[in-house]
């Protein structure tokens with residue numbers, strides 16, 4: 533046991549990321565080019581061409597610090613969401629936004645509410661500030677917003693809601709979210725984490741910025757890592773009213789979003805074709821995956837994101853066992869035992885051929 537640092541830091545179990553392709557190639561003696569990675573909900577089309585061109589231009593200026601205020605990116609986001617630019621906080625990925633919120637609003641010993649089976653970073657961000665996690669049991673693998681509202685205590689400072697949720701893919705409709713926001717005390721900040729919003733079908737899309745106008749305690753968090761294809765660059769953002777935004781900006785590192793990321797994000801934001809292509813591929817891939825699960829008689833949680841949670845066996849060793857059998861065949865997916873889901877795997881939706889390779893490997897792994 534280390535003698536350094538506070539007890540609550542020593543208690544943190546580090547985040548387990550998806551295995552990198554190079555690591556799997558080394559460990560299993562495979563050719564990197566033959567490996568299919570469906571583990572981190574990345575965009576299978578990679579970086580949009582529009583962003584590559586913007587980065588090539590921005591590269592000429594890398595000797596200078598980035599714009600600490602992200603003027604142009606904020607202006608583009610403000611125009612897109614019809615909010616003033618000073619309602620926006622940029623993050624080094626939206627992970628950064630989640631962390632900044634914990635640092636800005638929670639003191640050691642105060643509580644944070646989030647759902648069972650919700651994004652792992654909520655627990656990490658809470659622990660990082662010595663906060664106390666109030667984990668509300670999931671209902672059908674999704675958030676129980678009634679239960680979450682009821683779980684708020686006098687010392688609760690922050691609530692995290694993921695919509696859609698990762699790793700389960702569950703989604704909460706607009707009416708339910710708004711009913712929840714009305715119930716939350718005005719001094720409790722709500723982070724509505726919408727990392728997968730751009731994948732939602734039109735009938736499920738709603739303007740979360742409208743809620744921000746109504747609720748001064750609401751932070752809407754978005755990312756360029758998923759639908760926009762920029763996971764490696766680390767850029768996300770928050771929309772909130774000025775009082776909350778001002779506090780987040782005091783905590784934020786001044787240069788948390790680098791110059792290439794800012795340039796690439798502006799280009800991606802305006803690349804409607806890229807988003808459309810990604811959403812179409814995702815919808816088709818979801819049908820391909822779930823048809824295979826049904827054929828194999830596997831239970832899955834209906835997903836609104838770019839991934840699916842599937843149950844690969846009835847014993848608590850099932851997820852790890854099938855995961856290993858997939859790795860040996862060069863297919864990387866995400867075990868979710870650390871989420872308390874040891875019988876399940878989370879599969880990101882890839883290109884049609886990648887999905888097919890995974891499905892074939894899964895059949896072998898199960899037989």
Ligand SMILES: *Cc1c(COP(=O)(O)O)cnc(C)c1O
Pocket residue numbers: 573624625626627628651694696697698725727754755756757758763766767768
């Ligand atoms: C992927 C993900 C994020 C953040 O990703 P960044 O790359 O840090 O923007 C945030 N929330 C959820 C629920 C996610 O799945």
